[in-house]
Amino acid sequence: MIVAELKEIPEIRKMIDRYQSVLVVGCDSCVAECAVGGRRETALLAAAIRLSYAKENKSRIITEACLDRQCVDDFIEGVASQVPEHDAILSLGCGAGVQALARVYTDKPIIPALDTLFIGETEMRGVWQENCLGCGQCKLGYFGAVCPVTRCSKKLMNGPCGGSKDGRCEVHPDIPCGWDMILKRLEALGEIDRLREYVPPVDWSTSHSGGPRRVVREDQKP
Amino acid sequence: MKTESRLEKMLNAGHFAVTAECGPSKGSDVDALREKGSYLLDRVDAVNVTDNQTAIVRMSSVAASAILKTMGHEPILQMVTRDRNRIALQSDLFGAYALGLRNVLCLTGDHQCFGNQKEAVGVFDLDSMQLIRTVRDMRDESKIIGGEDIQVAPKMFIGAAANPFADPVGWRVVRLAKKIDAGADFIQTQCIFNIDRFRTYMRQADDMGLTDKVYILAGITPIKSAGMARYMATKVAGMDVPKELIDRVAGVPSDKQAAEGIKIAVETIQQVREIKGVAGIHLMAIEWEHKVPEILEAAGLGTRPRV
Incomplete structure (x- = not known):
């Protein structure tokens, strides 16, 4: 929402x-x-x-x-x-x-x-968390359903950066390190091997960088 | 040899390398930059020219590197992905090579929230890993991102940073391996204050065969005062300054703390030289460049070999 x-x-x-x-x-x-x-x-x-x-x-x-x-x-x-x-x-x-x-x-x-x-979720009553930037090419399947584009302050795709300490982001101690979350979750799922592979530069043309986006579906039109 | 870099030649010849950091001026003061550069001339094998370090606006690292080169320095151009997208980064790499620069250190950069332009957009179009690969593809494949061919490709000796002290600990050596795979030729580490933790990291790297694939330069920062040590321990991202070290500096009178800090730096240099896989040191004497000769003399690295 x-x-x-x-x-x-x-x-x-x-x-x-x-x-x-x-x-x-x-x-x-x-x-x-x-x-x-x-x-x-x-x-x-x-x-x-x-x-x-x-x-x-x-x-x-x-x-x-x-x-x-x-x-x-x-x-x-x-x-x-x-x-x-x-x-x-x-x-x-x-x-x-x-x-x-x-x-x-x-x-x-x-x-x-x-x-x-x-775009976020109600984590608990009174707490809302951002977790989607609408980049247009969802890669959550590779990252244990934790979004590196949204949950890492630097949008790192091959993270974590050197500023991750005790599971916290260098930007603010209130911000959990997105990469710490990705690693822990993939470890728990036994899928840590996914992260050994190099992730090439993101195609931002499907994000807002490509201009305001619009979806047109003929099958849905009246 | 992959490049015309003097640093590569030096490391390739098996010499223990010494690099030092030289931060460009906040403004267009060429004299101030030259003065800083003069303390390091013939004292170090290459100078790292920082790119708007800690997100504080300074003279561009390409311009400052070119100026330092005219003095006879071998610059290592630092490039962060925080401020420029892939168009600007690749363009600057072309320009840097055209200006005679032969080494680049690929970084993501500190978040803009640390600097004096907190309201700036953070670009982060590429991450450091992707920048390393981009520079390598330019050099080895003569291609830019997307696969287009280029004429007269920049042939850079490629550096990357590594932080043995950041979390999650288990991931640090894996990330080093990824950077080597992406194309890193040499590594400069975060400042080492926790020597035990660094030893463990190097042992892991050696066990994975990484020390044969990359030159690792150990990061050294002399502590100026107990206040600086405390500041680095609590305020600087990704630092591990053990309490014993802070206590040691705090334990001497304030007018002797700088000398104690230099003594610690020298001891650290001697300790890292004994560690397998350490190919050199990277001295980050922040706003203390004039102390570099003294530190190197004391560490027995006063004379640089000619290559």
Whole structure:
């Protein structure tokens, strides 16, 4: 899923202050799972924004709504009736949700309330971990299902580097060394031999380096 | 002989080699670079010219190497994959060779979070292993990445780094073997303070037959003070500075700590010379280049053989 964090209210205010009425739109998918943009969080943010204006004796119309998914047209239409009554939309979707709203509601400014961070997993309650960079050529099968591109701070394919100490990354002691994880897992699986082979340079053309990516499947089109 | 490198000639002739590090200036000060270089001239067989070491912006290692070469030095161009993609790295290798450089040390580099440009993008298009292979394919196959032919291929003597003290320990010698397979001709190790751990590493390397395939230069760094020893023990990535060593330096008055550090460096040089498979030393006297002659004299390496 996509993991995101809520922006600070002053930063959001800076972007929305020019509008008299704002529709705050949540997304009940990934960003609900990471407890930042679902129904509950949308209500909380709308209330916080109302309060911040009230404190300054400023009158604003702040309406809340939540879509099941902000990145799919069929769902985006769920707020179609409310959009014309507002000057702008404040989105609690990820970057994809914000841009999908902008594509559908062409005449409305769409403002992000979140900083979108990464593709990751809920490791435990309150902990989300990045583990996929979407490089477009998954090689997890060779690395014991631990991604060297994502979990190594230097994207090393023939690692580990000299900065690995006690299973920790040189970048920060809170970061586990991805290569330490790869080695331990392959050792446990009895597949350490996979790492003796030289891994040639990665083809980054299938990653974002090749430009914005798009998947078109004729068999799925209406 | 694979190249015209003077260092290769030296090692090939069986001499115990001495290399030293010379960090380029933070800025375009040629005089400062020449001054550092002057302390090392005729004292060492080759100088390593660092590439934005610890991710701090400095004069480019290609430019600094070319300047040091005009002084009569044999530069070892350090190249990290942190800042340049494969287009820039290969282009710089062409340029470096055209400028007369004949040795390259292939590194990944410290993460940019350590330096003075923490917000920079980390390129890491290649890793050090892939850079080694790239330089080798240029030299031995006259090909760049992707297989295109090149005219007048750079023929570099290829170096790589090894850290016997990093974790996971069991993997370190395997990684050394991988670097040799990828094309490394010589190895310069991380600073050695834990001599026992280094001995174990060299024994493993020797058992795997690696010492016959590659020249290993043992990394030596003189400690300037107890503070520096503590800093290296706790703050520098991939260092193993035993507590006894810190205590030894801390045990002498502060104005005598530098002399004690040099004494330790000399003792370490003498100890590593006895280890099978050690083909030379690599002296990293950080911002202390002028002490290099004194250290080498004391270690009995004051005079360099002519090759």
